Amino acid sequence: MANAKGSRRRFGSVRQLPSGRWQIRYPDPTTGLTRKGEETYPTKTDAEVALTLIEADIKRNKWADPDAGKVKLADFAAAWLRDRKLEESTRERYAITLRQYIQPGLGHRMISEITPARVRTWRSNLLDGGAGEPSVVKAYQLLRAIMNTAVDDELIQRNPCRIKGADTYDVPERPVLTVTEVFAVADAIGPRWRALVLLTAFTTLRFGELAALRRRDVDLVNRLVRVQRNQAELNSGRLYDKAPKSRAGFRPVAFPAEIVGDLEHHLDRYAGPGPDGHLFIGPRGGQLRRSNFRDDWIKARTAAGVSEDAHFHDLRHTGNTLASQNGASTRELMTRMGHSSTRAALIYQHMTSDRDRAIADRMGEAVRQALSEQRPAPRAADTQTSQPE
Template sequence: MGHARRRRSWGKLRKLPSKRWQASYVGPDLARHLAPDTFDDEDAARGWLARERSLIENEQWTPPAERAKFKRTSGYTFEEYANEWLPKRRTRTGEKLKPRTLSDYRRYLDDDLLPEFGALPLRQVTVAAVQEWFDGMDPETPTRRAHAYQLLRAICTTAHEEGLMTSNPCTISGGGRTNRAKRIRPATPAEFLAIANNMPERLRMAVLLGGWCALRYGEIAELRRKDVDTKNGVVRIARGVTWPMTRDEATGKLTGSAVVSTPKSEAGDREVHVPPHLVAELAEHVKKHADPGRNGLLFPNSTGGHIHPRTFGWRFHQARKEAGRPDLRFHDLRHSSAVLAAMSGATIKELMSRLGHSTPAAAMRYQHAAEGRDRAIAAAMSKFAQNE
């Protein structure tokens, strides 16, 4: 009588005479691969098959025997593993990371993780070591600490799934979350206008689009004539420009150049209606200041090409100071615009569409602004009684 075997849609399970379970599958190389170890129960064996299939689907697969051999012979330091992990990382939908995201990950890895964990074998990255590192991070930079922790957790999660760590040492409750370091005081329409009026004429509309249409700087800097429909008062957001930083291996210095790419998510590809009072001014800007041709940039640098955020930022810094809002960052205009939209009665779904958010969580931050309308709503309802 043969031993129990289990065939599934992918992979094969076998119960051994010892009552332990063996798992195997045919890999991308068309060879059958056995799990390096047997398993206590069927669920554990199925879990291993699921992790192997995930590696294949995400193009991160190598034969499990090779991984086991490397683990035994080299110890696999955190730096070795992280440097292999980063270029293979994919989004939840299986796409490669955008250049800006890859650049940010590289920066957090080089500046925050490798100095602490780089030389350690993976199995020596313990819960205690992670907690000590986290506690030692600057509490004045909570966003950076949260992002670095998120990256560490993602790396360790994959290492654990591949059997290179006995468990994931990133167990800090809320470690990847952060509260806003400062409370943003939304700008008013009058302040939008005051800041815009203090900008050079060719950049005035950039501030107004940021304030009224909630566009990101990279989206504004990449706008072209073909993206603007002044007849219908619509701006199409189909691309953005970023300046991802890369480290020169010879000098160790960080450098960056403009990279144009599509939005991070499908939701980022959107049409945004321009408030009617701005449409004529937008048309005039396109006529006077945009580069020629359908692909002409709306806000070209005086020397050609995209305006670097540092160049624009210096102008914006002066303008906000003269307008009496030295605290306001350019990205805060986006926040201010979202608050205005919420106060105008926009639903979560409508905010998501206008801002290019793929999940409700981000858009919900602005709904608090609409709570103040409850008194006005109650007063408006009373008018019905007065008309009876």
């Protein structure tokens, strides 16, 4: 343009536009063609600084094509979900999270437009709008995973999901049933589901693992159940078996001799026929579902006088706590729980007041023993009671 002032540099060029602002141009390192800067600058110095930074990024191989991130998040996320190898239930869960929490606030944005500030605003709007914290945490985790792929694909240079603590939330302390309460619920729930309650409490299997058990997975002689699969349920109601989440999920879990009779009775009366018959089936022969068992659990919990805050899953929590209190190490807890990391197992290594008092008592015993070995025995004269004059 005739009225645009320009200056040549060793790398690229800057010029002043009719508006008075300054524009930069530089050679695209991938094509060699001259490209204009994405923005203009108020002063020549600002433009030259921006050009210097771009040159430095190119020399360090850290330059990213500004046009690469010009793809809508909704389109990129759809491709991310389509191309990723996921369990069917996980894919469904991610699709729901995208639809309900991510796309309404960010789906229309280009990948390059999603900044840390926009991520913070999106997250705050979800929480202020009444979304539960666990749901927002899962949405943030999914968005971060998608944006990590955008970084790997060199669409952006850095993941904008950088909010400290946004990927976790405080889980409230769950109720721990006593052994007496466990058996009270088992008594109240009736013979068909009695073994399910007891086996859950004393093996700490997940609901899906219990629902997927077959007759051949139960060894009454050696008092073991072998976890080989996990039942999943889609929103459509379709049930299917899938492999455990990790290799640690394939495991044998021992149960106490005190419930062998209950399991033997259950196998005789209620389990499906044949070695591959499901261990737990409904009264009409259907597979075990959370929905058709929930009412039975609530009625039994109420009849047994157990807290209404206690969920069926808390039987697993109860069993893990009992195992920890009775000497299970972190590694042993990990094996029983089917976890490959120590994080969950360490939760159950917390101190209870009874265990803490027992430790204090043993410490006191050690103190008394040490002092008795060091102090001389009191002399007879020292033990005489003095008489008043």
